Amino acid sequence: MRQAITPIENEAGVITHFISMHEDITEQLAVQAHIQRLAHYDALTGLPNRSLFFERLSQAITLSKRSSEHIALLFLDLDRFKPVNDTYGHAVGDLLLKAVAERMLACVRESDTVARIAGDEFTIILHQIAERASAAHVAEKIVKALSEPFLLEQHRIQIGVSIGIALYPGDSQNEQELVKLADAAMYEAKNQSRNTYRFHSQV
Secondary structure, three states: OEEEEEEEEOOOOOEEEEEEEEEOOHHHHHHHHHHHHHHHEOOOOOOEOHHHHHHHHHHHHHHHHHHOOOEEEEEEEEEOOHHHHHHHOHHHHHHHHHHHHHHHHHOOOOOOEEEEEEOOEEEEEEOOOOOHHHHHHHHHHHHHHHHOOEEEOOEEEOOEEEEEEEEEOOOOOOHHHHHHHHHHHHHHHHHHOOOOEEEHHHO
16 A cells, blocks of 8 residues: 655645545556566476576575585486477476476475476576585485376376586586586486486586
């Protein structure tokens, strides 16, 4: 609610009373919040989009520089996703992406970031990674979770995921470079066997 108060003066210039006007701006605020959300979140899955992902990655690196803590960046690409769209249609493909997002979120902590950056490509920022094995553990959980069949619109759908992992600050201290390294490691995982993960150091 927005309120505007206007003083009313008499002929002598003395304020004799006030007029108060109220305007309900609830709808306006809701529209602004919706626009803000569209700018930062994926409309289909509700996950942070590419823009917000890079913003959070930059923040994570800044915080890590202060605390000397490590970050793991996971770059994920779904295996056998295109045949799902081709066989069952994009509506089922969209349902699959939503279900994938839910399973990924269940594999990480609330403080971590899962983002959808394009099509069937996702990224995950793991904060405060004490050792390389911690990132591997999360990657293994995700591979296992996404290997389980999805039941969508009475269709039993089986996919997988290829994951590339780059570590900050060990692999790179630059956010753009870190993404490129994780992306390259993901392609190595996909080229080797699919439904697995690779660290940048293994490429």
